Amino acid sequence: MKLGRYAARTDPGRKRRGNEDSYVSRPPLFAIADGMGGARAGEVASALAAGALEESGAGQGGEAHVVELIQEANRRVHERASTDAETSGMGTTITVALIEDDGSVTVGHVGDSRAYLLRGERLEQLTDDHSLVAELVRRGELSPQAAEVHPQRSVITRALGTDADVDVDAFSVAAEPGDVFLICSDGLSDMVDGEQIEAIMNTHRSDLDAAAKALVQAANRAGGEDNITAILFDLVDGVPSGEPDERTKEIAVALDEEDTLHPEDGVLPPPAAEQVAAPADTMVVGAADLEAAIAAQSPEPPQAGIGRRLLALAVIAALIAVIVALVWWGLAR
């Protein structure tokens, strides 16, 4: 198993001035970082993380190696954020896919940039978002449908750069010939649902650059609320030669906003019915704040409410009984 073709595309979307997404497309290593922070700090954070990965070089070594790559990127972002007042508080997501010599693909991630796998004609989401709404869905307190339009869907629970240490999720996928992997920022996955992504990838399976372009276009058609980045690569039979396949091509195009709205792209304003409340800027909450944020989200379970009310009634009844007893005792004397 070895790398076949690959393509990467990034686009500011239709609402944001800058592009705070950064990516690495350096086979066998692919990654996307989606930065956050005031002014241009988000751009700094994602560029630092991507730069750290590029510098480390891909290497090999499975999950432990990918975790180490991501932790090194975290150290770089955190060090800068703690020494440069202008970038204080900045952070970034990171999602990495590394093609190993044995044909497996190691995925590591922090935050809500996703990895998907198209196998056969079916798309599977490989990563679990580290986000407030994903946590609520996992706890059964929010439906996946409600999560898609939740106003706080940009709140992530883990990021690179906000702490000296970071908890990284990593796993390995045994790839099969014809597998197509997609890594993307939430500017795609928030605007285009899994079914649509699956349909677009199936349509453009033989031309991954066309697929990347169609995904960006779909996100812009749906409103383009955020920066959009997509990387696609597929795996084919064969032994890795160290060099990408002959047919391999990389087309990475950063479209400016004018291009985004070019009539040839057929980007139309989103239909009113599909518009959902724009998410607030991405921010991260720590583990302690997460519980508070979740408590603020979820209505009190009805039984707890009833129990508390019954307790209050019992206390009042007991007080009345004491007063009555005192009055009766006073009168009796």
Ligand code: MN
């Ligand atoms: Mn984003």
